[in-house]
Amino acid sequence: KLSINxxxxxxxxxxxxxxxxxxxxxxLRKARQKMxxxxxxxxxxxxxxxxxxxxxxEGEQNRESVYELFERAVKDYICPDIWQEYAVYSIGGMGxxxxxxxxxxxxxxxxxxxxxxxxxxxxxxxxxxxxxxxILSSLAAEPPKLAExxxxxxxxxxxGDPARxxxxxxxxLAENCLVPDMWEKYNNYLxxxxxxxxxxxSTHERAVRNCPWTMGLWRSYLLALERHHVDxxxxxxxxxxxxxxxxxxxxxxxxxxxxxxxxxxxxxxxxKESSKELEELRSTFSRSLEYMKQDVEERFGESGxxxxxxxxxxxxxxxxxxxxxxxxxxxxxxxxxxxNAKFANMWLEYYNLERAYGDAPHCRKxxxxxxxxxxxxxxxxxxxxxxxxxxxxxxxxxxxxxxxTETRLNRVNEQRVAEKEAxxxxxxxxxxEQRRQAKADKKAQKKFQKGGRAAEKRKAEHEDLSQEWKEDxxxxxxxxxxxxxxxxxxxxxxxxxxxNAPPGYKPTPPAxxxxxxxxxKPELRNDxxxxxxxxxxxxxxxxxxxxxxxxxxxxxxxxxxxxxxxxGTFKGYGYIQFETSMSVPEALKLDRQDVEGRPMYVSPCxxxxxxxxxxxxxxxxxxEKQKIFISGLPFSYTKEQLEQLCxxxxxxxxxxxxTYRSGKSKGLAYVEFADEAQASQAVLKLDGTDVEDxxxxxxxxxxxxxxxxxxxxxxxxxxxxxxxxAYGARGRGRTQLSLLPRSLHRGQSAPVGTxxxxxxxxxxxxPKPLSNSDFAKMLLNK
Numbered sequence: 108k109l110s111i112n113x114x115x116x117x118x119x120x121x122x123x124x125x126x127x128x129x130x131x132x133x134x135l136r137k138a139r140q141k142m143x144x145x146x147x148x149x150x151x152x153x154x155x156x157x158x159x160x161x162x163x164x165e166g167e168q169n170r171e172s173v174y175e176l177f178e179r180a181v182k183d184y185i186c187p188d189i190w191q192e193y194a195v196y197s198i199g200g201m202g203x204x205x206x207x208x209x210x211x212x213x214x215x216x217x218x219x220x221x222x223x224x225x226x227x228x229x230x231x232x233x234x235x236x237x238x239x240x241x242i243l244s245s246l247a248a249e250p251p252k253l254a255e256x257x258x259x260x261x262x263x264x265x266x267g268d269p270a271r272x273x274x275x276x277x278x279x280l281a282e283n284c285l286v287p288d289m290w291e292k293y294n295n296y297l298x299x300x301x302x303x304x305x306x307x308x309s310t311h312e313r314a315v316r317n318c319p320w321t322m323g324l325w326r327s328y329l330l331a332l333e334r335h336h337v338d339x340x341x342x343x344x345x346x347x348x349x350x351x352x353x354x355x356x357x358x359x360x361x362x363x364x365x366x367x368x369x370x371x372x373x374x375x376x377x378x379k380e381s382s383k384e385l386e387e388l389r390s391t392f393s394r395s396l397e398y399m400k401q402d403v404e405e406r407f408g409e410s411g412x413x414x415x416x417x418x419x420x421x422x423x424x425x426x427x428x429x430x431x432x433x434x435x436x437x438x439x440x441x442x443x444x445x446x447n448a449k450f451a452n453m454w455l456e457y458y459n460l461e462r463a464y465g466d467a468p469h470c471r472k473x474x475x476x477x478x479x480x481x482x483x484x485x486x487x488x489x490x491x492x493x494x495x496x497x498x499x500x501x502x503x504x505x506x507x508x509x510x511x512t513e514t515r516l517n518r519v520n521e522q523r524v525a526e527k528e529a530x531x532x533x534x535x536x537x538x539x540e541q542r543r544q545a546k547a548d549k550k551a552q553k554k555f556q557k558g559g560r561a562a563e564k565r566k567a568e569h570e571d572l573s574q575e576w577k578e579d580x581x582x583x584x585x586x587x588x589x590x591x592x593x594x595x596x597x598x599x600x601x602x603x604x605x606x607n608a609p610p611g612y613k614p615t616p617p618a619x620x621x622x623x624x625x626x627x628k629p630e631l632r633n634d635x636x637x638x639x640x641x642x643x644x645x646x647x648x649x650x651x652x653x654x655x656x657x658x659x660x661x662x663x664x665x666x667x668x669x670x671x672x673x674x675g676t677f678k679g680y681g682y683i684q685f686e687t688s689m690s691v692p693e694a695l696k697l698d699r700q701d702v703e704g705r706p707m708y709v710s711p712c713x714x715x716x717x718x719x720x721x722x723x724x725x726x727x728x729x730x731e732k733q734k735i736f737i738s739g740l741p742f743s744y745t746k747e748q749l750e751q752l753c754x755x756x757x758x759x760x761x762x763x764x765x766t767y768r769s770g771k772s773k774g775l776a777y778v779e780f781a782d783e784a785q786a787s788q789a790v791l792k793l794d795g796t797d798v799e800d801x802x803x804x805x806x807x808x809x810x811x812x813x814x815x816x817x818x819x820x821x822x823x824x825x826x827x828x829x830x831x832x833a834y835g836a837r838g839r840g841r842t843q844l845s846l847l848p849r850s851l852h853r854g855q856s857a858p859v860g861t862x863x864x865x866x867x868x869x870x871x872x873x874p875k876p877l878s879n880s881d882f883a884k885m886l887l888n889k
Contacts (some may be wrong), residue, residue: 119146122368147182150561177193180193187221190217253286277554288320308335319353325352326363328530330366356409388504413447421444422435422460435464471500474491478492486516544771641679644705646677647677647703657700661696662689663687664684665686665879667683736775758781761777765777
């Protein structure tokens, strides 16, 4: 029909409907295109067409074709619904370049075109309002954070506009006024780039007023005052304020004194033999030493300057600028009396000063004293002395140096051997004491358990005898013409032996028969919501109350079941059942918690008859590079002491002391740091150091592989791995004596590898077969 009459409007409508029903998308698009070229389309036709095209549009290029179709649609009629669809569709393109501006422009055109429509114009205005509110909320959701300000500052520093840089710094510090690093960064920019005196000094003053505890800000303030040639009295006043600021560590006072002394040194004209500035410098040096000795040591318990840096600088100034070696030597003598005489680097500093500004006799004297006093690196000091005598000394000087160095090194070697033997003896004594104590504890525990088993056996025999002589006495009553027997409801029936009860025997009333606790009935117990508690002290008072108090923070507790012996004494273990299984993970976190001096073991409640291979070992068995293993610790060393020892080398996340079941330390520990770098640093710093007269060994944690018997599914014990000796069906008797010489026993016994942190020393191999002559030699030696 359309081929005959292309202007048949209804025929176009019918064709579009049929093609849409058949799903002919390309022919449908062409039919709509042809009709739109001949007629203006109604609002319904345009919305239907736009809906189909929006659904098919993918990618930015197809989106542009939909935009073009919307532009054609809004030209046929003024339709609020089409304009609203157009504006809402444009929001989807906000992510593309210029997308927000384009969407805003379409909204502006829509409110201009149909905003005054009486019934539908408000929908366009409402959509426009929602669009702008969402844009505003995304831009001002919350105040900028410090990291965002930092990124903004870095951007402006690259652009280099001073006004914008100062403004963003001021904005940042207005909201982060207590961040010393931000003040320091701002001050550095002003000192190095802007260099405007009023702005620089005022900013430094504001910085120390906001963060007075930060020594670095005071030091920068003093340098800025000197840089801008502020009068000496103002600089001195600022320094006095810095001393009263209350720094948080002793070394801060050393640094601020050093900064002020550097300032005073730069004021001195050393071409003059004596000046007011030089006298002030020397008096300030004396005052600084007095201040560090009295005020700082009294407050912090340390001077903050163990190496005497201030005194060393004073000695250098006297030697270099004032040519006063006598004063410099006096200062160095005082430095050595402060406990620095045992350090080789301190003697070498003094030697270098004498070498540069002194003379050969004083150099030789300093090195001779160093050889006698140095404790950390005596070999190095001896080598320096010999090198000096090769260059400067005579034959007599060389002979004296060789004799002194040899004597000193021999004495050092003897001391090291003696210390090593003393340490080994101390370790052996401690291990022997541990074995003796462990043996005594084990013996006492066995004795206690043996007494408990004997009491249980006697009670069981008494109950069996009572049940054996107990007569069957059914109670009868008559009802409905029949005799009915009422048997006592008991868990076990009494055997009817037919014998009479012994004289004086009184049958136990039914009410007094002990009943099984409901706790132990399988239908009332729930292992999934229970945990097993063990290794508690037998003398623990009121264990039920104690356990309930310990675990009530983990969740609602249904029941606490401590286990008692027949005598009523606590057996050191029990069960805790929670209302839900959600509390079990929290309870397991209390594993190894100290309870009255013993580590409490907490493990899942598992029926070993159903799960015989179940094992609980919560610690990692592979290498942990962020964790260190420490051995050789004093047995009295606590977790807090160990954490204090390690925290200076990094952030300590966890400390675990390895203990016996009794809670006594094994002298081993694991310390976990924040990362591998901190753990490696701790190994380098702590390995071989002395802790309470014991030398500790430190390494990265690498636990050894577990025995085969410890692995799930393995029922073979470690004894199966050792070849057994056949002793017959009855085994080896007590009177069977070995006629093999002891020396042969020692010769055939393979050395046992000592297991350390993940490494085991290998056996020495198979013993070499012994000949007759070897046997003869051993017997003759005996």
